[in-house]
Amino acid sequence: MSMTTPRPSILVVDDEVLSLDTLARILDEEFDVHTAPSAAAALRCLEHDYIQAVISDQRMPEMSGVEFLARVRERWPDVVRLIVSGYTDADDLIDGINRAGIYQFITKPWHPDQLLLSVRNACRLHQLQRENEVLALEMRITTPTLEQRMERRRAQLKRNFRLDTISRTPASPLNQVCDQLAQVAPYDVPVLLTGESGTGKELFARALHYNSPRADKPFVAENCAALADDILESELFGHERGAFTGAVNARIGLFEQADGGTIFLDEIGEVSAAFQVKLLRVLQEGEVRPVGSNRRRRVDVRVVAATNRDLYRERRVGRFREDLYYRLAGLCLHLPPLRDRRVDIPLIARAILKELVETLGKGCRGITDEAMAGLQAYDWPGNVRELRNEVQRMLIMAPGDLLGVELLDPRLLRGAVRRDQDRTGAEAPGATPAPPPVPGGLKEQVEALEERLLRAALDRHGWNKSHAAESLGLSRVGLRNKLERYGLVPKTDA
Structure with a gap:
């Protein structure tokens, strides 16, 4: 069922019947026209009907058109007021504007097209006034809501950036x-x-x-x-x-x-x-x-x-x-730089992954331990920005919902191997020497790097497992599982 827009309702007031009928006949093509032969009848009509614009003749026996429209202005200020007059005295114009808030004077003899245009504009003005009132009401209602929303956003930002x-x-x-x-x-x-x-x-x-x-x-x-x-x-x-x-x-x-x-x-x-x-x-x-x-x-x-x-x-x-x-x-x-705080890499990588999952809309359960070890072994010359790019690439290329070691860019491992080789012979006393290159595929090389990182952390902390686990971002249980997996034990002097 289609809905049609109701026609604007207007009221025409004139004590001359012929003039009243002529106005009504012309305006009835576009408007829902109400007629009144006197100011008193017009006031009664306004009390019972929803009127958007009033067109009144200036010269009427009971009261003038300006006097009538002044009363309309007092009781129904949103009704747009027009007056038809054969006189264009300047004093009348000023009096009408000041007393009755006349929207437009229509002079006799008027042309039908001019009349229709004036009434169309008057009804449009009434519609704009109503829309403005609605918007003003909405603003009064929504301003507190917007303020509350802004306060919530500020509070969220403060939480996000807590030091x-x-x-x-x-x-x-x-x-x-x-x-x-x-x-x-x-x-x-x-x-x-x-x-x-x-x-x-x-x-x-x-x-x-x-x-x-x-x-x-x-x-x-x-x-x-x-x-x-x-x-x-x-x-x-x-x-x-x-x-x-x-x-x-x-x-x-x-x-x-x-x-x-x-x-x-x-x-x-x-x-x-x-x-x-x-x-x-x-x-x-x-x-x-x-x-x-x-x-x-x-x-x-x-x-x-x-x-x-x-x-x-x-x-x-x-x-x-x-x-x-x-x-x-x-x-x-x-x-x-990130290479001086490798302990932060798991935390940063997981935070980046969580953000990317929300942004890209691709599900992921996390990063495997082997892949994380590969991330920690690399020097990251581009720091966090480069790490973000790598995690994003892994997420996009992942066939499943877990980021494994096979997704790592090979250059990461090559860079990590070169770093270990460059440091051979330059380690601090008691540090674990860099092993020779590991044969095999990507998984084997990452596991070798993870094993070396574990042993280096344990040597650095005198095999204090609590301190080593803390520096690696692992729980004691996680560290113990990895020690058992790689069979790591303290070295003994011969």
Whole structure:
């Protein structure tokens, strides 16, 4: 059963019967027309019927059209009011607008097409008014809901970036970094994060923000190495319309967007000497000047910068401004590379896998011990970013719901073998020497690497199984099972 849209209802008021019939006949083609020969009859009609627009003649015996429409305005303000008059005196027009809120004057003699257009527009205006009322009501209802949703999202972000959950591995070198960040987060000082590419500097910048008093304000990030000076200036400080070719609209820069919050400047060591001067001025004065503008704008932001360069050395040789360095480095924190914290690899790999399973929509129960040992044996020159790519590749290529050793990229094992061979003869006293290359397939090579990692951890901790298991991210039961599997026992002197 199809539904038809009801026709708008209008009321025509005129004491002359011929004029009333003519108006009704013309309007009846598009509208549900009600007629009234007097103002009193029209008021009774408005009390009982839903009317969207009223068309009244100006000259009527009981009261004028303006007086009648003024009463309509008082009692039914959402009804759109039109008046038909043969007179166009300016005083009448002003009086009608002020007293009755007349939407439109229709002068006699009127044309049917003009009349229809005026009434169509009046009904459309009534519909827009009703839609606006509905939207206003919805806004009153939904604003608290939106605020609650925003609060829930903020709370979730704070939980995601809690410093005590970023690294839960007891023996991880990252724990010290987390402790230092927890100490500095409440204090409004700039922080410089250093470390190789892919070590998670932006993750820690976000953790710093969401554990600070600025957590409810914006966090914005920019990679300073990816843009030329003029584009970077526009991105960070904004620009006015017409400031340069292509600037068709004004733009608010990231410093203004982050007002009250935190701005993260990644790869800060890559900016040119000329741009260093502009950035220094902003940090010193707390003001930005958009490109093409003469007006400066105050901003209150906390700056967290990151670099994979040694800026302390760069400033000493003149490649980075010393005054800018000290503006950025209120506190310096170094993030160790993944090869120096292999104990974190199982935790990170499982977290990455969980995220990818949700993102890609492909089921997976986890990573086998042999595959995890292969991941831990590799040096990861690309750090966490490279690890993420490998886990993603394994998940996509997996025929089943478990990521096994056969899915590992062979270059990982080749890299791990080369590392062991390069370290042969350079081990600390008492360390397990690197074994010769293992014949056989991928599984055999990974098992040999896992065995060597286990023995190295046990030797390093004097065969204290609790400490060794902790450093490897294993439970004591898990470690015991692996010792039995490989038949590992302490070496005895001959």
